[in-house]
Amino acid sequence: MSIAPRLEFRQTQNLVMTPQLRQAIKLLQYSHLEVAAFVEEALESNPLLDRDERDDEGGFEAELPGTERDRATAAGSGDIATQVESGALPERNAAPLDGSEVDFFGETAPGEAMSDGYGGAGGETAFSGPAGAAPEEDWIDSLAESRPPLREHLAAQLRLNIHDRVERLIGAQIIAQLEPSGRVSVTDEEFATALGTPLAQVAAVRAKLMRFDPVGVLAPDLRTCLAVQLAERRRLDPAMSTLLDHLDLLAARDMRRLMGLCGVDAEDLADMLAEIRRLDPKPGADWSDAPAQVVQADVLMRRLPDGSLVVEMNPDTLPRLLVREGWYAQIAVRATREQRAFLADQLAQAQWLVRSLAQRSQTVLKVAAEIMRRQEAFLAHGISRLRPLILRDIAEEVELHESTVSRVTSGKYIATPRGLFELKFFFTTAIAATGDGESHSAASVRERIRTLVDGEPPDDILSDDAIVEILRKEGVDIARRTVAKYRDALRIPSSVQRRRIKALVS
Numbered sequence: 001m002s003i004a005p006r007l008e009f010r011q012t013q014n015l016v017m018t019p020q021l022r023q024a025i026k027l028l029q030y031s032h033l034e035v036a037a038f039v040e041e042a043l044e045s046n047p048l049l050d051r052d053e054r055d056d057e058g059g060f061e062a063e064l065p066g067t068e069r070d071r072a073t074a075a076g077s078g079d080i081a082t083q084v085e086s087g088a089l090p091e092r093n094a095a096p097l098d099g100s101e102v103d104f105f106g107e108t109a110p111g112e113a114m115s116d117g118y119g120g121a122g123g124e125t126a127f128s129g130p131a132g133a134a135p136e137e138d139w140i141d142s143l144a145e146s147r148p149p150l151r152e153h154l155a156a157q158l159r160l161n162i163h164d165r166v167e168r169l170i171g172a173q174i175i176a177q178l179e180p181s182g183r184v185s186v187t188d189e190e191f192a193t194a195l196g197t198p199l200a201q202v203a204a205v206r207a208k209l210m211r212f213d214p215v216g217v218l219a220p221d222l223r224t225c226l227a228v229q230l231a232e233r234r235r236l237d238p239a240m241s242t243l244l245d246h247l248d249l250l251a252a253r254d255m256r257r258l259m260g261l262c263g264v265d266a267e268d269l270a271d272m273l274a275e276i277r278r279l280d281p282k283p284g285a286d287w288s289d290a291p292a293q294v295v296q297a298d299v300l301m302r303r304l305p306d307g308s309l310v311v312e313m314n315p316d317t318l319p320r321l322l323v324r325e326g327w328y329a330q331i332a333v334r335a336t337r338e339q340r341a342f343l344a345d346q347l348a349q350a351q352w353l354v355r356s357l358a359q360r361s362q363t364v365l366k367v368a369a370e371i372m373r374r375q376e377a378f379l380a381h382g383i384s385r386l387r388p389l390i391l392r393d394i395a396e397e398v399e400l401h402e403s404t405v406s407r408v409t410s411g412k413y414i415a416t417p418r419g420l421f422e423l424k425f426f427f428t429t430a431i432a433a434t435g436d437g438e439s440h441s442a443a444s445v446r447e448r449i450r451t452l453v454d455g456e457p458p459d460d461i462l463s464d465d466a467i468v469e470i471l472r473k474e475g476v477d478i479a480r481r482t483v484a485k486y487r488d489a490l491r492i493p494s495s496v497q498r499r500r501i502k503a504l505v506s
Contacts, residue, residue, distance in 0.1 A: 024356045028363060028404065031411040032298050032317035035357070039319040042353055048328055048343070049350040052320035150217075150287040151178055157212045162205070170195060170205045174218055182217045182284020183225060214283040222281055223247060229279045239264055243272055250276075253497040297415035299368040299423075309379070311369045313361050314415075321357065323350045366398050367408045371426050372416070378426070379417060384448065386441040388430030432477045440476050446486045448474075453492050458502040463495045 027035060043049055147153070158171045173195060177184045188206060192199040209218045210228045219225035223244045230236040230244075239262040243250065249258050250273075259269050280286075300314050328347055332340055371394060377385035391402040391409075398405070409423035430439035449467060456462045462470075464483045471478050487494075493501070 020352055020356075024359070025407070027356050027360050029407040029410055032296065032314075035360075036317075036319060039321065039353075039357075042349075046346050046350050048324045048346045049353065050322045050324055052322040147287075150182070150284050151175055153287075154178070154209070154212055154217065158209070161212075162208065166197070167201070167205050170197060170202055171209055174206060174209055178218065178284065180284060181282040182214065182287070183220065183222075183282070184218050185220060187220055214280065214287070216280060217283045225281060225283065226276065226279050230275070233275075235275055239268070240272055240275070243276070253493065253500050255500050295413055295420060297420055298364060298412045299414040301372060301414060301416045303417065309372075309417075311365065311372060311414075313365055318361060319357060321350075321354055323347070323354055363400070363404070364408055364412060367394060367400070367405055368412070368414055368423060370394050370397050371409075371423060372414070375426050382418065384444050384451075386426070386428060386444045388439050388441045389427050390429075391427065431482075433475050434472055434477045435475070437475045442486075445471065445476055445478065446490060448476075449483065449486055450490055450492070453487075453498070456498075461495045461499045461502070 027038070030038065043051065148156075154175045155172070158168060158175065162168050162171055170191070173191065174184055174186075177186050179185065188199055188202045191197075191206075192202045195202070206218065206220075210216060210224070211232065212218075215232045216225040216229045219228060227236055227241070227244055230240055242262045243258060246258060246261055249261075255266070255269060259266065262269065262272070264272070296317060297314050298317050299311060301309055301311050303309055325347070328343055332343055335343060371389070372379070374389055374393070375387060377387060391405045394400075395402045395405045400408075409427070412423045413420055414423060425443075428441040428443040431442055431445055433439050448471065452462060452467055452470060464480050464487065467483050467487075468478060468480050471483070492498075
């Protein structure tokens, strides 16, 4: 065997991920808020990309398929929507519902729209939502009344209620340590040591601060927070104070020991617990500096007059873009060589973004429609009829990879007649059935456990073993430890604790 340099030819196959392909994959995984932010950056950096302000109707729409499939042109646009007669669910090998032949690029034919992607009316490539934009509303009226941050709110009360300069400095230091829950875990002793002031003075200032709005704020612990709120309501009697001293027994639901320690009967203890439930254990948790973000559906499901269900992309979450090809043609003839190269690159990027957004909407709609077709029993009967479903089931039907289906369902929401759900919600593990029956969804089994516990009488509390027997009679092959795990996930107390609670209430 000789060792010498030599030339060899080898043929190999490698998967090359271009930057545009990587970005297309990211777009597929982005939520509509992230897509909107990405589009805004593209609009700022690309002179050939513009926002489409036209009031045309078009986009992505598909009905849940039945036994027949027709294609009809949506009124007022060149978009092709899948229209199907309502009926029974198709067989497993039936063609999946999609919007694969939607024309996103103006007046072009369906086959030409995705092949060249260019050539909308007026030499502009357009991508828009399925419906025209609503008339612009007065944005000022839509703004919610804002309130200052909690620290500023407390600082304003400090200036109005405490006039001594030293006490103001102590109060400012306590407010500066405010935690998201509204409490301050730093003790009075630690504040006194750090500030070099008497402990009694720090305690007196803190007692005043805890009466600020919201009452109980800046308390060092849960017991003090609840005690201040009860004192404000004039309900902090010796029995209630003893109850606050034994919150661990309340957490364990040891009502018998609590009645003995507080010196009250079951009826009085029930009234005391009802009073505590009306208190706020975290006075600052609901005080947010920013308005609450409302979840917006990416996909809409609505019922047509004939009773059939149609799935469509939400027009409010679809960016409406326009490629200024006419403007490019006008200035390219007068541009220098470097300018033409720059404009050609910007044109290619704009056209790629339009195509990528169109493909993203197609894929999301295709996957969402297939999921809802699989879960039609859920739409009719609720969570108790949710079917087991995994990514592979959807991937095989829509001819996509499992990773693609996972990206599509991540952070995407669908509005159904039964409410707003994340697409991930419909994927649940399967629990085997007794005998040769169909497997059951873990979500439906959890809901059944909740129903059984809610319906149990006070004199017949169901143990985990009893729930297992009931479920097995209903055809669910489940172990006791699984029932205990689901019960803990639902935050349902054990049978012993439930027996104590219902005995006290009754």
